[in-house]
Amino acid sequence: MEYPILGTEPLPVEFANTLYGDFDCLGTPALAAGWFAEMGLGVADAGRARELRDAVRQALSHEADAGAVDVLNAFAAEAPSVLRLEGDRKARWVSTTDSVLGRIATCAIELLVDGVVPRRCGAPDCGLMFVAQHARRRFCHPTCSGRVRQARYYRRQLEEQA
Ligand SMILES: [Zn+2]
Secondary structure: OOOOOOOOOOHHHHHHOOEEOOEEOOOOHHHHHHHHHHOOOOOOOHHHHHHHHHHHHHHHHOOOOHHHHHHHHHHHOOOOEEEEEOOOOOEEEEEOOOOHHHHHHHHHHHHHHOOOOOEEOOOOOOOOEEOOOOOOOOOOOHHHHHHHHHHHHHHHHHHHHO
16 A cells, blocks of 8 residues: 655644545544554554544634634643753753554644645646645655656647657
């Protein structure tokens, strides 16, 4: 099973991409377990993961609606963290539980607060979300831009022959 994991995106964006076209990578417990393992994360319940994923997708692609806000807050509450002092005047927030979904919800809230608005890949058969580091980026991955460029090339060839 090859999951649509870009490996370049913030965790909540990769998580939102578990709905890939019609295919739901969290659709069954086995699929979900595979995705979490591939991401190097602990396991989570597939049904609850889908609930959080749908809220994350909603909040990242539109203005978060009241339902998504409630879901994100409820999941984030599962990831209590403490501020730990690490040496002289350095500190870091560390999670006190290993709730994967809580961590994802917390990361998603941070992305929203930072004003991050992911784009959709411009390849018609893709649509994965990604965070554009520069304004002109239109594709999630070079393979998508290559595919689109190739399709355009063949179309032009056909038009010239016609
Ligand atoms: Zn793409």
